[in-house]
Amino acid sequence: MRFMEAIRSALAAILTNTLRSLLTMLGIVIGVAAVIAMVAIGAGARNLVDRQIRSLGANLAIVTPGNVTQGGARLGAGAASSLTDEDATAIRREVDGVVAAAPFVQGQTQVVAGGSNWATRIYGIDLDWFDAREWDVARGRGFDPEEVRRGDIVVILGETVARNLFGEEDPIDQTVRVRNVPFRVIGIMASKGQSAFGQDQDDVIFVPLDAGRRRVIGRNYARDASVGSIFVKFDREEDIDPGIVQMTDLLRQRHRIVGDQEEDFAIRNLTEIANTATASANTLSLLLAAVAAVSLLVGGIGIMNIMLVSVTERTREIGLRLAVGARPRDILSQFLIEATTLSTIGGLIGVGLGVSIAYFVAQLAGWPSLVSTNAVLVAVGFSAMVGIFFGFYPAQRASRLDPIEALRRD
């Protein structure tokens, strides 16, 4: 019997018992829909986490000051003001694979422009910042080297700040006051969206490092050249680990830390954080996919069950087919094709449903809908396989029927 013939006859058999066929398919439909939706949702979530973390900048390490002990009280990480501009310069010069070393200070402040004001974070940065964070101005201009060197009172606004202070107005060349110091706006940063921790990364302003240190932030950057932290960007991901070792040696040397004396700085590999987060997102999607696969399996068992019923019900038909010249393998393939057609149709309906669910969830969660072609192909292929696998036993039973017995059965 020809293949297309067999498919047509399988479809006819499936349509004869529409309700039963639909109920049988339901398991596969739900299984496939679950696989596709779960994989897509997992991918979407992973993509979101990934994007948020990477938005910090790729191949990045951060050097932060260590803790400091004052009168027997340890003040915790970052309390020391042990890092300096020169540390950054030394890192840039001496550590292999470093593209940028961006020292910065940060603080919280109120910004006033005309009648409106806004509380935001303020960063004092140098030119390396833009490279390290892979973040540039969208309008206006960035700092020029002279401005940074002199610590001019110019400012670049984050998108959120610009919007809140100036609305529709063009902020460029306007003046904002920070702690009563008038800063001239020279640029607006490109929008960067939320960070991995849900912070609005555009709610920020940037001033030259020295301007921030001396005029605004103050704090205990008492020693003139000290900075809050240093972002260090490497050329390639492989450079980071050896780079961190080199940096540690370099900073120990520069800070005259010997033996097992406690380091007054800490270095963290931010790529690692990103990788860890991605890995956990991966585990999550694997888990979801596994759950979905189990439901596919259950669907397959449903198909086997109904095919066994169908073989029993159609024993006479099988006997008749054998009598008019069907070979056992014709009967085998007939029932196999019927089971596979059933599961594949279920699979296709499942794909439709799964894609819709994925799209809907993506819309709700506000991340890109990532239905992968692979997941669709695998799910449909897998459902066909489920049909073949679970259809085989009933089909084999049908093909092994004795024609005389089969014809005699009621």
Added chain:
Amino acid sequence: MALIETQGLRRVYDLDAGKVVALDHVDLAIDKGDFVAVMGPSGSGKSTFMNLIGCLDRPSGGHYSLGGTSVETLDANGLAHLRNREIGFVFQQFNLLPRLDALGNVELPMIYAGMDRKHRRDRALQALARVGLAERAHHRPMQLSGGQQQRVAIARALVNNPSLLLADEPTGALDSRTATEILGLFQELNREGATIVLVTHDADVGRHARRLVRFRDGRVIEDVRQEPLQARMAEAAE
């Protein structure tokens, strides 16, 4: 040369209660173009005989050849091929597939012969026309009377031009008028050259054949030629 030839044909069933000899050394030859009624009470071995010459079963011993082919040497696929090309079955219960129309049912043997769709359709329509059901080609079995269903089954049996038409109590589920019509149809087909073996326990039915073979306890106890009772023409009856 005989179409069917059996020599020492035996069939023994292994049952829990022991061995049961259903057919014991049957030597029989049936010529091409003959119309044979195989008769006997139930348990006489006539059904076993029919299953064997219909290639649905294999003998425990002895020899059987159909059109020169030794059947006992064939495997399941070989038997299927023979059933498909050389034998047309007609059953008491018609055995039509309920979800196919008359045409679809008649096409069935040709599907397994690997014939293409167009060809099948033409031949099936011809066969339906031959049994007088050309207008009912698209009726489902449920929409047909018993006699009509049996005609569809006969068309199905004829459609691959088999050398043997094998009918197992073909009138057993029909009223006497319709039964006569069907027997008339068989006689007509026989006059046109078809070889027919009809298995029945009904003496009235058996009288329509040209030759009568009677079984008892797995053996042939009577084998006679007779003047067949002529059934009224099927067409005339309608």
